[in-house]
Amino acid sequence: MESALDDVEPLLPERSLGDILNETFVIYGRHFAKFLGLAGAVQIPATLVLLAPIENAAIYIILNLISLIALVSIFGATIYAVGQHYLTDSVMVVDCYRRLTWRLVSMAILAAIFAVITIMGLLLLSFVGVTLYSFAVAIVLILGAYIVPALVGPVVIVEGVKTIAALPRAFELARQNVLRMSWDLLVCFLVAFGLGFVLFTPFILFFPSETDALSRTLVVVSLIAPAVVVPPVLSIAITLLYYDLRVRNEGFNIEKLSQEMGLAAV
Secondary structure, eight states, rough: OOOOGTTSSBBOOOOOOOHHHHHHHHHHHHHHHHHHHHHHHHHHHHHHGGGSOOOOOHHHHHHHHHHHHHHHHHHHHHHHHHHHHHHSOOOHHHHHHHHHHHTTHHHHHHHHHHHHHHHHHHHHHHHHHHHHHHHHHHHHHHHHHHHHHHHHHHHHHHHHHHHHHHHHHHHHHHHHHHHHHHHHHHHHHHHHHHHHHHHHHHHHHOSSSOOOHHHHHHHHTTTTTHHHHHHHHHHHHHHHHHHHHHHHHOOOBHHHHHHHHHHOOO
């Protein structure tokens, strides 16, 4: 059987943003069913939970926390899946979530960091008023603040480092590449958003004009497709950005990846 290593040099290549996006969809397409299963295992239940009646602010917060935890879980599992792709040319979903469980507390802390950044961004937006300009600025600022936390995920999952040590490690990786990382994250986010929009838009034709329980149910059900399909795309892209930073700064290669993930290259 042809190995993934037949297609990848021992020293992983430096990649432009275009190369990273192309490689993202190559990896996604090669293991499409596995990534759907990986995301669907948590996103389908997490999305259906949104059907619960929102009777007060506490329930609203709990539902959003469930969604955030689901996204961070997919992020962590996908990071390991990308490593599996390069080392074994396969994706084992159970092993991906086993690796996530190994660093569950660290990933939970990462989810809390993402939540705090997002809440601060939304509070800032509400303070200055919602306009097209302020919304665009808020998105850029939030994405800029996401740079280090986004790299914490791969540091935790690939290198096996706990959050406290992963934060300075991620900062060191991003320190000399802040502008590039900001731009790359923005483009990756827009690609993911565009994909989600394309998947969600056809369902709008079937929405009833009245706002009732049925229309809410249709909205939630229509969110399942983008909720399952989109997160792996962004997660793969961020993982490849992390690889690229290490390739440029440290000569990161397949052998090092194999050692850190505890997975033999086939």
